[in-house]
Amino acid sequence: MSIDVTRLDADEFDEWDRAVDRSPEATVFHRSAVLERLADYTGAELYPLVGYKGQEPVGILPLFEVEKGPMRAAFSPPPAAWAEYLGPARLNMAKLSRRKAERRHQGLLDGCFEYVDETIDPAITRIDTGPRYDDVRPFQWGGYEVEPQYTYVVELTDEADLLDRFSSDARSNIDTSYDADYTVRAEGERAVGRILDQVERRYREQDRPVSMPRRFIDDLAVALPDEQLRPYVCRVDGEFVGGILALADDDTVYRWIGGVRPERDVALPVNDLLDWRVMTDALADGRSRYDLVGAGAERINEYKAKFDPVLETSYRVHSNPLLFDAASWAYEQFERRRLSMAGDGTDGRSGLLSGAAAGLFDRK
Known part of the structure; x- marks a missing residue:
């Protein structure tokens, strides 16, 4: 099913928040005020993606592009900020048959990741969904690793x-x-x-x-x-x-x-x-x-x-398992060092990383 995916601009965040209000799967972390400050705090570029069927919004996916050294990554939410949940949130699907809803859901994710592949081309992707987002099968079918989390x-x-x-x-x-x-x-x-x-x-x-x-x-x-x-x-x-x-x-x-x-x-x-x-x-x-x-x-x-x-x-959803763990830890350590040097009152976390892994997110 064809779903058109658009990246909203900052002056369109009212439209974004209306979609958040209408989605039973969205959380407080999906609100534009939180997303803007997450991007500012982490130095990441925010991609507030909305999928449309015609003029009707059918889902949202906020993603953050992180570029360190030779590698780009896509996170939702970005590491080191204590945001608990993000990931996709569907809307306007409650009255659809299961078959149509699942097609629309698949089309939403296909459209989002086609956009991301063309725009960011991330080496790794990590998404932490909210507890009301209950269907991660499209990610599994797309080759992503899926790990359950609990609350x-x-x-x-x-x-x-x-x-x-x-x-x-x-x-x-x-x-x-x-x-x-x-x-x-x-x-x-x-x-x-x-x-x-x-x-x-x-x-x-x-x-x-x-x-x-x-x-x-x-x-x-x-x-x-x-x-x-x-x-x-x-x-x-x-x-x-x-x-x-x-x-x-x-x-x-x-x-x-x-x-x-x-x-x-x-x-x-x-x-x-x-x-x-x-x-x-x-x-x-x-x-x-x-x-x-x-x-x-x-x-x-x-x-x-x-x-x-x-x-x-x-659920925690991530791509490229061979790189994922090392690169995520390297990025989090980089962020803690950066914020500590900036006088943010943070301290570093010790950890053993290979030189290659640590270099993935070194300062450019």
Whole structure:
């Protein structure tokens, strides 16, 4: 099926965001405000591709071209920016028969990658889909490698039903009256840095150096409305003890960054109270899903599972397996070095790469 694929210009981003609003598979990371800042932060070139059947949009695919040394790569999203999901998102297909919908989906991807091959000609491609994009067969048929990724999603109904579904310890942690002067609420932009600082310290305590994309997140905090990016903070006696940076789209709130173990010993379950506040605010805002962002770490999953979430699957799609792993790591290391030298407050991550692999994304 013939689908015409067009790259939108910046002055057409209203059209892009209307498509995002109409797609049940799009996420907050698909919004133009996020994409523009991802491109600026990583130095990548953004390709916001839209597929049309006649005048009707049938799908979108945001891609980022990265060129380092002799190699070009296409990412969605780009590495080293902590954007969780991107990839294709379909729209205007719900009323079609399965046969027509699958043909249209195949035509969308064929058109996108024909455009990419002619325009970018990437040596490697990596795409991380959203959890509502459920059909990666066209990628497999096209020779791409597909790896499942997992997340937990709490279905938000009402407060009483939620508590009834939670584990007994979660219910107790939320319902108990504590002999402490504490607050849990969404705060302003200044709280973003406190949350990022705490996450970085926690990673270092575990000998897991991490590079937080501070400038990208700070820019998002300014660009997105308050209801789309909120830093939730728990304070005891007025002092910061923990926080979660949450992102939101029309029906989903994402537990994006934070929720690590508090550094101070306090007599209350900080993260349970933070998660509960995010969920109750989401309910008040009319949202129906709380994406806990990740379900692949056994140690952390025990905590997340007590909220009775549904396990959902997303996918990492990539081409050229022989080059993919080495080139992706080389690029991420390059980005961390670049941002550190630029005074972005990041640190490098150690890793062993062959000279050839490291050279794939060396500074031009």
